[in-house]
Amino acid sequence: MLFKALSAAVYGIDASIIDVEVDYSGLKTQEDRFHTVGLPDAAVRESRDRVRAAIKNSGFDLPPTHITINLAPADIKKEGSGFDLPMAIGILGAYGALHLRDLSDFLLIGELGLDGGIRPVSGMLPVAVAARARGIRNLVIPKANAREAAVVDGVNVYPVDSLIEVRELLNEAGNGGIHTEPYRVEAAQVLGERQAFHLDFADVRGQQTAKRALEVSAAGGHNILMIGPPGSGKTMLAKRLPSILAPLSFEEALETTKIHSVAGVLDSEAGLVAQRPFRSPHHTISDAGLIGGGVIPRPGEVSLAHNGVLFLDELPEFPRNVLEVMRQPLEDRNVVIARASMSLSFPAAFMLAAAMNPCPCGYFNDRSRECHCTPPIIQRYVAKVSGPLLDRIDIHIEVPAVQYRELRGGAASESSAVIRERVLTARERQKERFAGAKEKIFSNAQMGTRQIRAFCELGADAERLLERAMQQQGLTARAHDRILKVARTIADLESAVSITVPHIAEAIQYRTLDRSYWN
Incomplete structure (x- = not known):
């Protein structure tokens, strides 16, 4: 039968x-x-x-x-x-x-x-x-x-x-x-129930420049690298990044939940991923663990961070081959894993947040402690992160050690809720800007060459400033595009229609670390 x-x-x-x-x-x-x-x-x-x-x-x-x-x-x-x-x-x-x-x-x-x-x-x-x-x-x-x-x-x-x-x-x-x-x-009810954040930027003392950089990063979906000595607050800042990101839409939540469900890491009591993921793999992770793999491929950390944040602490400690495999998903926002029997594609539209020390001991350029690393040692340490990968990170920011007065001061820091309001306003401007685009673009970081030409026009003064920076710092064409995207986001945060000299100047400041910081 x-x-x-x-x-x-x-x-x-x-x-x-x-x-x-x-x-x-x-x-x-x-x-x-x-x-x-x-x-x-x-x-x-x-x-x-x-x-x-x-x-x-x-x-x-x-x-x-x-x-x-x-x-x-x-x-x-x-x-x-x-x-x-x-x-x-x-x-x-x-x-x-x-x-x-x-x-x-x-x-x-x-x-x-x-x-x-x-x-x-x-x-x-x-x-x-x-x-x-x-x-x-x-x-x-x-x-x-x-x-x-x-x-x-x-x-x-x-x-x-x-x-x-x-x-x-x-x-x-x-x-x-x-x-x-x-x-x-009720899916809408589940999304609403799980929007509380336990970590807040109000807990962070000092580091106003780093907070501003993270706000720009969140507003435009830009990748960010924080460089500073141990204990300066890089990890503390990165863990609070999801608290200022725009909330997940139902479609984003559904796609993110599918990935977590397939990987077997979904919380059964939640049923739906209602907050943007924050993934922080250890630097001993393999390339298959980061990108995904297996006989029948399974998603890796870059896919588990889809629609959220992938935080790589101690960036130079990751194996070189592991970091290099991230170059393709950072550009294409998806991962294709090919096997003899099948070829599968996993979405990987994540924000990369990374942190590193300026040298092996961690105290190069630190005013309070002496660095014992020689220039060749520092250069070998920095060279672990390749130039092509640094080019794909829009914002590089120095995070110095917090001074005692800032640490013990009574002045209240801005809360995540206040910063998030500005981020949401900037995101709304981007949503309106890209509403008629044929491609699915949700943030300035996703703009291609055509959108950069259309939405990142510069005046004569801003054009001269950008040209001078390109020539003096030896920046690549990819870095040129990243500067324009970041400048567009800074202008959106200030509700400015056009990109002006201060916007370009701030965006250039976020590209100088990988070229002159260790010289």
């Missing part, structure tokens, strides 16, 4: 519907003959032992027989434990233990425990999106994944805890319809 169920497999950040076909021979044998075909990986092949034990321990007495399970389409690699539940339901259906014979309107996914319990799996949000696109109305999933899947409108989510509960639900559907209410969640 043949019985069919529907499940899904995740590839990249999207899911494909998989037909789970179960054939039960009806001939009793001395022992179970359980075969799974359709390019299953090791976890899928091992599922036969989990499925057999789960069915037995759920109270179903099935005689030994010959069972063949096909996962179609058969030319696509299947991985993970999420096929356990549809396999078990397919076996029960083939044995005649279900009243409902047609499961074409149900998608089932979940890992089975040996006791018949159902455990959560990764990538549930892409599965819910794929089910809606295919017109499948009912989603039977582990209870821990319910909130994540329920943010997708157009599907009925039925969270379950055990195999017996799934059978009862399907039998209920076969006896005249499901009376159980599907799980619901």
Whole structure:
């Protein structure tokens, strides 16, 4: 007897519907003959032992027989434990233990425990999106994944805890319809509930120049590098950067959640990534960990930071090859990982925030402590960060040690809420500016050559200032474009229509560190 169920497999950040076909021979044998075909990986092949034990321990007495399970389409690699539940339901259906014979309107996914319990799996949000696109109305999933899947409108989510509960639900559907209410969640409410920030710029004493640079960075989506001695507050400043960024839109939150869901790092209680991500990998990370990889590729840190901030502390301590692989996603805002069997693309539209010491000991140019590093040592240390990578960082800012008077002063610092209001106003100006663009552009940092020509026109005085800076500091053509983008953002923060000399001067100041700071 043949019985069919529907499940899904995740590839990249999207899911494909998989037909789970179960054939039960009806001939009793001395022992179970359980075969799974359709390019299953090791976890899928091992599922036969989990499925057999789960069915037995759920109270179903099935005689030994010959069972063949096909996962179609058969030319696509299947991985993970999420096929356990549809396999078990397919076996029960083939044995005649279900009243409902047609499961074409149900998608089932979940890992089975040996006791018949159902455990959560990764990538549930892409599965819910794929089910809606295919017109499948009912989603039977582990209870821990319910909130994540329920943010997708157009599907009925039925969270379950055990195999017996799934059978009862399907039998209920076969006896005249499901009376159980599907799980619901208001996505807008989830976004609103999780907008509180625990870190605030009001906690930071001094560092007004660095705060201003971070405000410009947030307003235009610009990458930023902070250079200063240990203890100057670089990490403290970077961790507060998300508190002044624009809130996530629902579309951004959905795309970000898909990535976190696939990677298995989504908070099941949240169900939706409501705040812009802040990822801070250790400098021992590999290039695959940063960019993504695997036999079936999984997203790396640059994709987990999509629509948020990727913070790299102690930048020169990262291996050179790890830093160089970031050059492509910084330009293209996505990562393409090619394998023999497939090529997958992951979005990687992140803001890069990096921090480094000026030298190995950390006290070069510091007024309070003496640096013991020789010029060759300093040059070797700085050379760990290549020129092409520095060119892709729009803002380079010095973060000096905080003076005692500033540290102990009673003057209140500006809060993140006040800074964020200015950032949001500047972002609104950019949104209006790029509303008619054919390409999807959301910030000044994303402008291409055509948009720079259109929106970054300079007067004669500003033109001469930029030309002089290019010649004296030996800046590249890419640095030229970065200066214009940053100047456009500074003008937006001041609600200025055109870019003037002070805007260009401030933008040039943010490009001088990588050329003259160590000379």
